[in-house]
Amino acid sequence: MKSLVFKNFIINALGILFSRILGLARDVLIALFLGAGLYSDIFFVALKMPAFFRRIFAEGAFGQSFLPNFVKAKKKGAFCVSVMMQFSLIVFLFCLLVSFFSSFFTKLFAFGFNADTIALAAPLVAINFWYLFFIFLVTFLGAILNYRQKFFITSFSAALFNLSIVIAAFFVDKNAPQNTLYYFSYATVLSGVAQLVLHLLVLKNNPVIRAMALSVKFKKAKAKLQGFYGNFFHGVLGSSATQFSSLLDTTIASFLMSGSISYLYYANRVFQLPLALFAIALTQVSFPKILKHLKSGQENLALKFMQRALALLSILLIASSIVGSVFALEISKLLFERGNFTHEDSVITAYVLIAYLIGLLPFGLQKL
Structure with a gap:
């Protein structure tokens, strides 16, 4: 059973990784053509x-x-x-x-x-x-x-x-x-x-x-x-609170200088990579398995499965937060700094990314 779950996690993560790589390519092109402005x-x-x-x-x-x-x-x-x-x-x-x-x-x-x-x-x-x-x-x-x-x-x-x-x-x-x-x-x-x-x-x-x-x-x-x-x-x-806080970010940013919404977007796109690759992929694989344990009356197996998933997810998210915070500016420059996206835009995006990564662990764990 463990090998099947791990296999499903890897398959799901690879599919998400492919999507996210294309997503980064998409964001690079958006930054190239539109930059961070009106x-x-x-x-x-x-x-x-x-x-x-x-x-x-x-x-x-x-x-x-x-x-x-x-x-x-x-x-x-x-x-x-x-x-x-x-x-x-x-x-x-x-x-x-x-x-x-x-x-x-x-x-x-x-x-x-x-x-x-x-x-x-x-x-x-x-x-x-x-x-x-x-x-x-x-x-x-x-x-x-x-x-x-x-x-x-x-x-x-x-x-x-x-x-x-x-x-x-x-x-x-x-x-x-x-x-x-x-x-x-x-x-x-x-x-x-x-x-x-x-x-x-x-x-x-x-x-x-x-x-x-x-x-x-x-x-x-x-x-x-x-x-x-x-x-x-x-x-x-349950899910509205998180999304309304995200909406509030955009609403507040719309009152600030031109490009503020874009800085939030670009930083959030980088933040979403470990979140999707680890938290969402593991959740999608774990949820059906937990349901089947509960349906068959195996509550102990469901609980043990959940505990292992939480431990694995915590390690992956903490590591992602540390690496992302240390190399925030380098990541921003590598991905976005070309065309209409300036060095100043990279610096602001990096600061926003660090702020996002502080919440990666709790935000990722609540997905499970």
Whole structure:
């Protein structure tokens, strides 16, 4: 069992590592073309909005509430269809709402932006927000894959988002930053479509998908979701605090000098590498195994498994914090200092990165 868990952890970590390497390439190109200023601030706000709701509703509360209730469900096909249809409709309508009132939502997230900046950012917010709809479906299908102990596709598929931005960068002109924003925004939405298609192709012969199809065919797609929604809303409350603190960072930064939002973004991207590579990868592998122990009444095994995972994760995160803090400026210069990204931008980003790394251990442990 230990070797299987370790193997799954390594496979998942490799998929995430590949995605993060592409992510760093994406951020290098964004820094090259947009630097740290008005246009990069606008793009990061437009990107942050769907990411904010994705982390609360899709990856956070949804992921934590779906699997336990899915395991308990007697009619798994009907349960999945009910969840997918109800949530898809809710997310679709929410995306429409944001598209129609994009100026209001932009002001809500970046209250310090002036009227001219809001006017530039609002259309981009309307475009980028549709990424949330596709990524919810990806999260739903990814949860089914994780239950079947198939981790690589879900972790690898995130690389398609980064790859889309990298490809879009070949078509942009660094002297036309406003056009660059639209290229990157449409690439973001198309990456969500690509991730969805990839998951559908992988899952086409999955027994859960076949059960879902039969439930729809025989009109037996209704299932009781009270337990699921109870867990979901508790999960929303639990994950909201962290995300709202992140939102507060952006809101405060929008009142500061131009580029402040970008400094937070670039530093956070580096901070997210050990967090994703160790904390998220280990959590995704551990959670299904812990659930199966609990379902079979083996609480002691579940507890021992959790303790080992916490010990391993603590060692990895402490080491990452020390190394990252010592070499913060070198990391910032190596990754971002080229094109429109100056040495002064590197220094500020390094200070922000050190501040982020202070919280890496507690932030990573709460993921498990």
